[in-house]
Amino acid sequence: MLLTVLCLMLLATTATSQDSFGDVIANIRHTIKDIKSNCFQTEGVDENELERILMLGKYDSTNHDLKCAVKCLYVNTEIMSSTGEINEANMKTKTGTSNVDIQDAVVANCKGFTDSDLCERTYKISNCTYHTIKSGLTGRE
Ligand SMILES: *[C@@H]1O[C@H](CO)[C@@H](O)[C@H](O)[C@H]1NC(C)=O
Numbered sequence: 001m002l003l004t005v006l007c008l009m010l011l012a013t014t015a016t017s018q019d020s021f022g023d024v025i026a027n028i029r030h031t032i033k034d035i036k037s038n039c040f041q042t043e044g045v046d047e048n049e050l051e052r053i054l055m056l057g058k059y060d061s062t063n064h065d066l067k068c069a070v071k072c073l074y075v076n077t078e079i080m081s082s083t084g085e086i087n088e089a090n091m092k093t094k095t096g097t098s099n100v101d102i103q104d105a106v107v108a109n110c111k112g113f114t115d116s117d118l119c120e121r122t123y124k125i126s127n128c129t130y131h132t133i134k135s136g137l138t139g140r141e
Pocket of ligand 1: 124
């Protein structure tokens with residue numbers, strides 16, 4: 001009996017954390033595929049800058065145009081309005097993970113940045129989101 005309970009608990013755990021971080025990145029790529037080029041061309045930023053973010057999680061850029069290209073992604077996916085209002089429902093569904101605990105953590109940890117420069121603010125939201133999802137799925141940043 002105890003063994004059955006333990007096995008069921010184990011199953012439940014694997015069922016809720018079955019997204020791998022690679023799946024999440026693939027889902028995010030799918031979400032932005034039709035808007036990415038337009039955002040990066042408009043801001044005059046090489047799309048390889050986005051690859052550094054998606055593949056390596058590198059949020060160390062000082063390129064303001066890159067931050068504005070990230071803002072463009074957030075506005076076009078309607079996670080954020082053009083005036084900086086966060087849509088929590090979209091913020092959750094567009095994390096790329098179906099894990100509700102991680103979706104909630106992203107909203108709790110990442111919606112509160114207040115930089116008046118919306119490009120700076122969005123870059124921080126994106127960095128926070130990336131790290132929150134990664135640590136939620138892998139236990140490390
Ligand atoms: C990105 O997030 C990490 C982890 O929370 C933090 O240590 C780092 O300072 C952040 N970088 C930027 C540019 O916000």
